[in-house]
Amino acid sequence: MMQIEYFAPGDLGEALDILSRGGVRPVAGGTDFYPSLPGGGPRDSLLDLTRIEGLRGIARQGGGWRIGAATRWSDVVRADLPPAFDGLKAAAREVGSVQIQNAGTVAGNLVNASPAADGVPPLLTLDAEVEIASVAGRRVVPLERFITGVRQVDLAPGEMVVALYLPDLPEVARGAFSKLGSRAYLVISIVMVAVVIGRDGAGLIDHARVAVGACSPVARRLPALEAALLGTRGDVAVTPAHLEPLSPIDDVRGSGAYRLEAVGALIGRTVREAMDG
């Protein structure tokens, strides 16, 4: 039987080198890794990302913010960030439980690519870009193009996510996030809505981002609704046309039809929450 190993490099170069040789599985918080572990344990060597210097933390970079790939969700909760991140922070508090937030990483939530990933809608509303590295170099992909389907992401062999990059938004922009589930905590969403809303001096919306999770294979922004919100005070009736990007399925958590109804209700509430602060 092939011997597998546990690698825990301290710098990114070494990690990428190990990754480039194949046969390794990256692991960070373990919150998705262990529940999907096959019988008999891992087949591949493990590459522990949690000791790589500079991979964890939130900092200013250029005209925006950089969130390191191994940043824990509880780091996001505690970080001092502008109000546009309020939706992301609210989502961070909904990622599983405190235990999961203390272990699970922001990049892990993305590469796991669950349609119900709590982090994705708010990151979409923050225009997040994903920084990817390999021994061959680095590239940056908008989050909307990074997750390509259910459990599918734009990562070639030897590549890993190293950070998210979030450009500055208008200073007055404020985020909000709503999650609907069948119980109070520790619940896979039936529907999620994230928004970022900015307003001009007259109180009219001049920046709008709305993203919906768990209603399509990959969380989607709603550009038509965002456009309709501009110039208003947020009192826009959500129409089927606004929800056109969504394709909710029937599953144990709820029917597709219910999801669409609930999204309509939640969008209004979440926009209002962002407006009211």
Added chain:
Amino acid sequence: MDKRVDAETMFRLNGREVRVAPRVGERLSEVLRERLGARDVKVGCNAGDCGACTVLIDGAPVCACLMPAQQAAGAKVETVAGLVADEPLAADLARRFEWQGAAQCGICTPGMMVSAVALLRDVPAPSEGQVMDALAGVLCRCTGYRKIIDAVMGRAPGAVADADGHMGAAIERLDGRVKVTGAERFGDDVATGDALVIKVIRSPHPHARFSFGDLDGFAAREGVEAVLTAGDVPGVNLFGVIPGFVDQPVFAEGVARFRGEAVAAVVGAAEVMAGFDPARFPVEWEVLADVQGVAAAMSEDAPQLHGGRAGNVMCSGFVAHGDVEAALGRAEVVAEGVFETGFVEHAYIEPEAGFAEVVDGRIEVHACTQAPVMDLDTLEQVLGMERARIRVVPTATGGGFGSKLDVSVQPYLALAALKTGRPVRITYERTESMQSTTKRHPSRMTVRIGADAEGRISGLRFDGLFNTGAYSSWGPTVANRVPVHASGPYAVGDYRAEATGIHTHCPPSGAFRGFGVPQAAVAQESLFDDLAHRLGIDRLEFRMRNALTNGVPTVCGQVFVQGVGIRACLEALRPAWESERAEAARLNADGGVVRRGVGVAAGWYGCGNTSLPNPSTIKAGVRADGRIVLHQGAADIGQGSNTVIAQIFATALGVPVSRLDLVGGDTDVTPDAGKTSASRQTFVSGNAARLAGAALRAQILQRVNAGEEAVIVPGEEGFEVREGARVHRLDLTALEPDAEGYVMRVAESYDPPTRPLDANGQGHPYAQFGYAAHLCVLEVDMRLGTVKPVRFVAAHDVGHAVNPLLIEGQVEGGIAQGLGMALMEEYLPGRTENLHDYLIPTIGDMPPVETLIIEEPDAHGPYGAKGLGEHVLIPTAPAILNAIRDATGVQMRRLPVTPARLKAAIGEAGHV
């Protein structure tokens, strides 16, 4: 150069430097438990869903089951045992958990405690919301969470300091200390380090023919010690619990009848089994047509599960009284409906687990269980072995709720230990536990109830089909219990009820807190609200008018001349009923999206077996050193029998409960106290304890020739017996100890007086019923269909409260399960086989509960006490449904009422 972590990982565990060499992929929880002996870290799901394994890593709570052990290198790791021993804050919290009764079975307690310590270090006086946020990652199935919140917030203690701890004293549970320190030893905590590990091979299909490949070659390739199949069962390859319905194979033979059914088991050294992938097991499957629901199973061309059970009918239960059709015909109004409920999973946080070894030619099986002697009965049959050569030692049981009445791991443990001659262990994975153990029966109930113009019931007809799964388990009990109970605790003169168990290719449905009665109550109590509405009678008043009273026959024609407490329960709800409905009307006046509703429902439950003997025996002995040893064989699965039985015994003997030493249900030393089931332990074993205490008291008094009023004062080396100014001394050291070291001993039995039911179900099924009524206040978001319970008021007639603190714990925990059944829980084979797809209530889902203890003494109960465990969740779900209807105008007839289902029903009704 590769940066491999050294083969050794070092970290600080509870202040001590430790060094281990984990496998690649080994979980921190495994390292802590198996390599470092920290078995205070409990494992419930291995998926981060239950939080039982929570430890602190550099002060932050994480699930140890999700952390690669190597990641702990250099970290400070703290577990509950270390925290309670070393940190005053944690030691205080542990005491508060004991005072509040915040630990019942204790399996989640380490996770709760550790999470709470992290919170309290940051926030010494947290709000309720902060407690919920901090503890939400830990699931509890016993307590209903409210007492945990009280403990963390440091609210006034629930327990009293009482020197005697006799009947009525709200003392702390006697076995609470080990639960709050993590020292309690559950099924997975007792194995020796050298034990081989058993892995059961299960069918991935609901119905399939199968054949094995080369098992010897497989065993050699894998390096395992043994492979077990049906051919390795020396006795009868069947188990079950009801005579005539023992039909479930230990290992399926040729055909598997449900997804998750055992077909073989592999036994190997722990390090070998850690790398074993069941997908490599050589078995070929031929998938066969299956039936999942009762309608499909009853269709003409349905595959038949068992020979001799035509139409897949397992059996039926039947009760008839008066002339139901005539009564319905003359009724002023008739309400009718079809109600459906789904599979409900017990979801105890402790998966089935155990350990076995051969000792001096005897097999000893240690496992979590609700029924050690029934386990012994099964092993005797399966092993084909002399009973005297089998010993069953129950471990602590981390929740049972009915499912641990059946054997699960026990036959595999015994067979593997006997075949290999080595100590063996097994722990079910969460998914395996959910797939293979029993469930609450899904039901389809067609019910018609009539009432006259004054609101008196005029005829009740109940026809229920219950999906009993692939094997019988306790299905016959459900079929028999439901018709006896489907009237609810009401005077129904004209009645006909039939319940039929139907086999399907689903996991066996068995015992689950209430044995089908909670399902029946959903239908009956919902239709009572229909009748009240249509007659314009207040819903509580409607129930009062029909409530059973002393001297009025039940639907079985049984007349209780005393002890019928349902009216008192309903009456106790009246103040809250008035104030809560007024408050709801006030809140709803503005016509907002959120609407408040108030519901009420009642229930009853017969304690003990239905018209069958179910004796309990309690034994006690006195040692020469003056210690009184109580052989307490009534399995304590968290509900508190260790404490309750001891309190009753101490009351009868007349000594403080603190003078007792408890010995558990080890079948070598403790007589059969029956199964922990049917809410019978307080009643039946309690009576045996009362008789045993009284008998021992008589012996002591007789030895010193003292009168009945004398006071026994146990001391070192002897007892003093005080009679007014006279003091007799009984020198125990002068007495000859028997083989067990007892200088005095007693063993007393009690069997409740019942009479068989005739062909129409007429007779005396139970010697005693307990009664309950719940009031639920909730809010419905009319646009989302979400339901938020706000408050429960629960009135329970317990006859005579043995321990009010434990009663509150039973009530709160039962309500949490009823809430889950009503709003979120549905087990779907193949789809919700884990604790993130199958949802049970979290700490944030449980509102405050006010428990009103009603004491209508029962002539048969010990000091008047009645059973309680199952009564609790019977009224909960219908009270919720009736409150939803009050809020929305919509009557939901299918459980669970998920947001999607409620929203759809609200939409159909045209309300929004």
